[in-house]
Amino acid sequence: MSDTPWWHTPPPRPDTALAARARRRLDTLIKPPGSLGRLEALAATLAAQQGRPEPQVERVHISVFAADHGVCAEAISSVPQAVTAGMVRRFSAGDAAIAVLARQLGAGLEVINLGTLEPLPALPAVVDARLARGTANMRTGPAMDRETVAAALEEGRRAFRRAGDCDLFIGGEMGIGNTTAAAALGGALLGLGSELAGPGTGLDAAGVERKRAVIDQALHRHGPHLASPLEALRRVGGLEIAGLTGAFIAAAQARSPVLVDGFIATVAALTAVRLNPGVRDWLHFGHHSAEPGHTRLLQTLAAEGLLDLGMRLGEGTGAAAAVPLLRMACALYREMATFQEAGFT
Numbered sequence: 525m526s527d528t529p530w531w532h533t534p535p536p537r538p539d540t541a542l543a544a545r546a547r548r549r550l551d552t553l554i555k556p557p558g559s560l561g562r563l564e565a566l567a568a569t570l571a572a573q574q575g576r577p578e579p580q581v582e583r584v585h586i587s588v589f590a591a592d593h594g595v596c597a598e599a600i601s602s603v604p605q606a607v608t609a610g611m612v613r614r615f616s617a618g619d620a621a622i623a624v625l626a627r628q629l630g631a632g633l634e635v636i637n638l639g640t641l642e643p644l645p646a647l648p649a650v651v652d653a654r655l656a657r658g659t660a661n662m663r664t665g666p667a668m669d670r671e672t673v674a675a676a677l678e679e680g681r682r683a684f685r686r687a688g689d690c691d692l693f694i695g696g697e698m699g700i701g702n703t704t705a706a707a708a709l710g711g712a713l714l715g716l717g718s719e720l721a722g723p724g725t726g727l728d729a730a731g732v733e734r735k736r737a738v739i740d741q742a743l744h745r746h747g748p749h750l751a752s753p754l755e756a757l758r759r760v761g762g763l764e765i766a767g768l769t770g771a772f773i774a775a776a777q778a779r780s781p782v783l784v785d786g787f788i789a790t791v792a793a794l795t796a797v798r799l800n801p802g803v804r805d806w807l808h809f810g811h812h813s814a815e816p817g818h819t820r821l822l823q824t825l826a827a828e829g830l831l832d833l834g835m836r837l838g839e840g841t842g843a844a845a846a847v848p849l850l851r852m853a854c855a856l857y858r859e860m861a862t863f864q865e866a867g868f869t
């Protein structure tokens with residue numbers, strides 16, 4: 525038995541020989557070299573990650589982690605906290621945005637309730653894994669205790685394992701107040717203050733100022749403890765952010781490519797990379813969110829979102845919207861003729 529927690533175990537490296545082979549093949553296809561732009565790099569990277577000469581993104585699984593936030597007591601969101609549980613019901617009913625997109629893609633969708641304020645009845649496609657009645661208010665104390673953050677990471681790993689043998693994993697989140705937690709956690713990881721805070725669901729300028737003050741007070745209160753990414757996650761993060769973090773690490777450890785969503789999911793991805801740097805090799809970024817702090821997060825991860833549609837919803841929607849591009853990249857790679865096959869000289 526080792527004392528090192530599972531989330532520190534480095535993932536394998538993608539197969540660079542397969543990536544090189546894929547790039548060579550791409551240059552033989554009937555097009556000017558490089559003319560399919562980032563679709564070419566996508567196909568090569570997916571081949572290397574999947575360990576397959578012919579990459580594919582047929583089987584997609586989406587896990588949406590949901591939880592409430594004690595910091596909502598500080599009036600940092602434009603909507604009431606009860607919307608978190610309300611949306612879990614809509615995910616289950618199949619008429620929320622991510623449920624519609626999952627159907628469009630033929631993707632699996634599972635919701636993991638890590639901590640709505642009130643319990644929910646048993647619902648189709650919802651796993652009841654409530655660890656707490658939401659987090660505690662980060663402004664006045666740690667959001668979670670040590671056991672809870674470890675359990676939330678573990679629930680993320682379990683959710684990924686339930687996804688089974690998929691070609692691509694997407695993690696989404698639902699939690700009113702979680703752009704405050706994500707901005708605080710991102711600020712802690714980057715050694716910033718509240719610069720990453722933005723309107724979230726729709727705060728006005730005065731609301732954003734209030735949100736920034738709450739984040740600055742929380743960061744000040746937790747001070748030097750935030751130097752550890754796990755402590756930062758525990759003190760100013762959220763249950764669903766920890767679930768996402770655990771799922772991303774587990775996916776990388778199992779050689780599964782991950783398509784990261786917007787602002788909150790990217791903070792979880794950054795947390796995963798800080799806990800376990802090799803995770804970065806397994807991440808793709810679906811889009812560039814309209815939440816202003818996303819730009820800085822993507823830069824830090826040397827990442828570029830595939831789409832830039834002004835989306836700012838979360839739930840995994842910005843990642844789901846990019847899946848057709850990944851599918852096209854794979855189809856082009858697999859199905860285009862080579863110059864030789866086409867008889868060109």
Ligand SMILES: Cc1cc2ncn([C@H]3O[C@H](COP(=O)(O)O)[C@@H](O)[C@H]3O)c2cc1C
Pocket residue numbers: 600601602603607611697698699700701702703704723724725726837838839
């Ligand atoms: C109806 C509704 C559905 C959502 N689905 C995702 N979010 C998004 O908004 C929330 C974060 O924003 P804030 O920090 O400002 O509360 C998260 O639940 C996120 O997933 C939603 C928000 C609403 C209102």
Ligand SMILES: O=C(O)c1cccnc1
Pocket residue numbers: 703724725785786787788789813814815818835836837838839
């Ligand atoms: O980019 C996101 O994920 C986002 C932005 C605003 C609100 N909820 C989610």
